[in-house]
Amino acid sequence: MSDSTVLTDEEIVERVRSDDRELFAVLMDRYTDKLLRYANHLVHDEGGAQHIVQDAFINAYIHLHGFDVQKKFSSWLYRIVHNEAMNVVKKYKKEIPLIDDFDMKDDYSLEEEFEQKEIQAQVETCLSALPLLYSEPLSLYYLDDKSYEEISTILRIPMGTVATRIRRAKKIIKKICQKN
Amino acid sequence: MSEELKNISAVVMEKISHNKIKMRSKIYFVVGSISTFVGLVGSVVLSVFLVGFIRFSIRTHRPMGGYRFDRMMELFPWWAPILILGSFVLGIWLLRMYDFSFKKNFKLIAGGFIVAIIIGGFIIDTLGLMTFLARRGPIRGLMKPYIQQDMPQDEFRRMRN
Numbered sequence: 001m002s003d004s005t006v007l008t009d010e011e012i013v014e015r016v017r018s019d020d021r022e023l024f025a026v027l028m029d030r031y032t033d034k035l036l037r038y039a040n041h042l043v044h045d046e047g048g049a050q051h052i053v054q055d056a057f058i059n060a061y062i063h064l065h066g067f068d069v070q071k072k073f074s075s076w077l078y079r080i081v082h083n084e085a086m087n088v089v090k091k092y093k094k095e096i097p098l099i100d101d102f103d104m105k106d107d108y109s110l111e112e113e114f115e116q117k118e119i120q121a122q123v124e125t126c127l128s129a130l131p132l133l134y135s136e137p138l139s140l141y142y143l144d145d146k147s148y149e150e151i152s153t154i155l156r157i158p159m160g161t162v163a164t165r166i167r168r169a170k171k172i173i174k175k176i177c178q179k180n
Numbered sequence: 181m182s183e184e185l186k187n188i189s190a191v192v193m194e195k196i197s198h199n200k201i202k203m204r205s206k207i208y209f210v211v212g213s214i215s216t217f218v219g220l221v222g223s224v225v226l227s228v229f230l231v232g233f234i235r236f237s238i239r240t241h242r243p244m245g246g247y248r249f250d251r252m253m254e255l256f257p258w259w260a261p262i263l264i265l266g267s268f269v270l271g272i273w274l275l276r277m278y279d280f281s282f283k284k285n286f287k288l289i290a291g292g293f294i295v296a297i298i299i300g301g302f303i304i305d306t307l308g309l310m311t312f313l314a315r316r317g318p319i320r321g322l323m324k325p326y327i328q329q330d331m332p333q334d335e336f337r338r339m340r341n
Contacts, residue, residue: 156282
């Protein structure tokens with residue numbers, strides 16, 4: 001495990017598959033925080049998110065031989081979390097309500113361009129008010145720094161649809177934030 | 181989050197080290213991939229055959245007048261469209277497992293799949309495969325009601341020769 005920091009995710013997967021099981025902990029350390037935030041965004045429940053991420057890691061480990069190392073491990077892992085979260089959402093039929101009252105900063109200008117880093121905090125706040133259909137790709141793009149291609153793989157939708165949803169999400173989010 | 185991180189990691193690693201969870205073998209996934217492919221091919225072959233069979237059964241009765249129509253309705257293989265529907269559903273479900281299914285417009289892929297099967301069914305019947313099967317194939321018994329009694333004379337004569 002000494003040189004694990006220089007290994008790519010896919011190289012670690014190869015090693016875990018060929019009997020270095022302990023290295024799986026490195027993958028978990030790399031992704032737990034990100035996945036917890038992602039899952040929490042989907043289910044709006046920290047405890048639930050923790051269960052989702054834990055189950056996702058267990059599932060990932062069980063199905064590790066099914067992962068194609070030519071592809072990105074992170075996208076595969078996010079896909080598992082997405083599936084786990086969707087199961088929870090469907091099970092409890094949890095609707096994400098549209099929140100009308102945000103606490104926005106006074107100096108926040110909606111005329112500004114939606115530049116990735118500058119608006120990250122605002123996006124996070126406003127995201128909770130968006131329907132999941134739009135908030136998920138937007139959160140993956142801005143908060144998890146995923147490319148359109150990766151989002152397409154995670155959500156299993158065409159790249160054009162990813163672009164459309166992100167574009168619409170931005171419009172909706174502007175409207176929602178303008179109200180306040 | 182760091183405490184949660186420790187918890188999740190510890191719980192999962194504990195399960196792994198105590199063999200409470202085990203990796204599925206590579207062969208499991210290879211068999212899965214082969215089964216998916218075989219299932220997809222099987223669904224296509226079955227659907228094409230059944231479309232050809234339905235066309236054949238209609239063609240051999242050529243609805244001319246009340247008698248022929250009644251006879252056709254009586255002998256029509258109603259189970260075939262139901263089976264085709266099931267086969268379409270299975271085929272489309274299996275198609276979704278492939279990565280290309282979400283990279284393009286899936287409605288278009290599914291529509292293309294169905295149209296290709298219908299065209300395939302028409303082609304195999306037009307090329308005479310259904311007639312051949314009715315005469316010699318292993319499913320001759322299945323085709324029997326559609327030949328001899330109601331088949332137009334020229335078609336029947338052609339089949340006999």
